[in-house]
Amino acid sequence: MSPVRGVTLGQGGEEHAAADAAIGEHVGRRFEGKVAVVTGAGSGIGRGVALRLAREGAAVAALDVDVGSAEATAATATADGGTAVAYGCDVTSEPSVAETVAAVVGRFGPPAVVCNVAGIGGFFHTAEMPLERWQRILAVNLTGPFLVCRATLPHLLEHGGAIVNVASNTALMGQAYSAAYCASKGGLLLFSKALAAEYLGRGVRVNVVAPGGTDTPLLGTFGLPEGADPRQLTKIMTPMGFSTPAEIAASIAFLASDESSYTTGAVLSVDGGLTI
Numbered sequence: 001m002s003p004v005r006g007v008t009l010g011q012g013g014e015e016h017a018a019a020d021a022a023i024g025e026h027v028g029r030r031f032e033g034k035v036a037v038v039t040g041a042g043s044g045i046g047r048g049v050a051l052r053l054a055r056e057g058a059a060v061a062a063l064d065v066d067v068g069s070a071e072a073t074a075a076t077a078t079a080d081g082g083t084a085v086a087y088g089c090d091v092t093s094e095p096s097v098a099e100t101v102a103a104v105v106g107r108f109g110p111p112a113v114v115c116n117v118a119g120i121g122g123f124f125h126t127a128e129m130p131l132e133r134w135q136r137i138l139a140v141n142l143t144g145p146f147l148v149c150r151a152t153l154p155h156l157l158e159h160g161g162a163i164v165n166v167a168s169n170t171a172l173m174g175q176a177y178s179a180a181y182c183a184s185k186g187g188l189l190l191f192s193k194a195l196a197a198e199y200l201g202r203g204v205r206v207n208v209v210a211p212g213g214t215d216t217p218l219l220g221t222f223g224l225p226e227g228a229d230p231r232q233l234t235k236i237m238t239p240m241g242f243s244t245p246a247e248i249a250a251s252i253a254f255l256a257s258d259e260s261s262y263t264t265g266a267v268l269s270v271d272g273g274l275t276i
């Protein structure tokens with residue numbers, strides 16, 4: 001396998017098929033009998049997480065603001081022999097999150113696993129960034145995980161559970177043209193550590209996965225703004241290329257599983273060495 005993988009905007013490719021096949025050999029049944037809530041499950045990393053958890057025996061609630069894409073993920077998981085149901089849910093909306101979590105609990109029972117994967121981004125000259133874009137990025141990437149954690153925590157506290165929040169290498173290093181994205185992901189990282197501290201010893205673990213460049217449709221939304229200097233972004237490239245969604249999902253599944261029973265408040269970088 002070549003160490004450099006091409007970017008296919010989530011369409012796969014030879015190197016990615018090889019990476020995913022290698023991961024396939026390590027799939028177990030760690031989530032048998034557990035209910036898992038996955039946001040952003042219609043695409044990219046969230047889709048990868050939903051499929052991985054379902055393959056490992058979880059009953060997966062696949063949440064996405066784009067319900068059609070979540071339905072496609074649920075159909076794939078079901079065809080693969082798993083259990084998954086799609087829910088249209090906007091993680092920025094308090095009533096949408098509350099109604100969805102109530103529907104999931106009504107259908108499957110209380111969740112034991114919550115993976116906050118939904119996210120958006122974009123490159124902007126900060127001096128020209130519209131307030132509305134700043135607020136939207138913060139709403140989806142930071143307020144969304146708060147709302148989902150707040151709605152699910154009573155259930156997790158009752159029965160024990162694990163939360164995995166998906167940040168980014170940009171939670172750990174500055175990235176040009178990405179002030180809102182960095183702020184949202186840095187905020188998510190310390191939000192997660194705060195939760196881990198608050199619920200330490202109460203049966204709820206909270207961890208963060210910080211992916212680097214992952215080959216998903218999201219990358220297509222990061223067009224450089226006019227006049228931007230592309231050299232500013234060379235530091236976010238690694239000789240290992242872009243990961244596949246399944247490679248990130250593997251680390252998320254580890255932190256969501258009882259295999260990481262002594263791990264809370266941790267940040268697992270899965271970024272091909274970007275933040276070495």
Ligand SMILES: NC(=O)c1ccc[n+]([C@@H]2O[C@H](COP(=O)([O-])OP(=O)(O)OC[C@H]3O[C@@H](n4cnc5c(N)ncnc54)[C@H](O)[C@@H]3O)[C@@H](O)[C@H]2O)c1
Pocket residue numbers: 039040041042043044045046063064065066069089090091092117118119120121140144166167168169210211212213214215216217218219
């Ligand atoms: N792709 C990368 O290079 C990369 C790198 C680091 C971190 N991440 C993070 O990983 C996560 C997943 O990204 P991805 O690359 O799979 O992106 P993606 O665009 O492929 O998938 C994101 C999903 O989130 C959903 N979503 C967006 N807004 C939502 C909302 N308000 N409510 C519910 N769902 C919503 C979208 O409909 C989409 O299905 C994001 O948090 C992203 O910031 C991605």
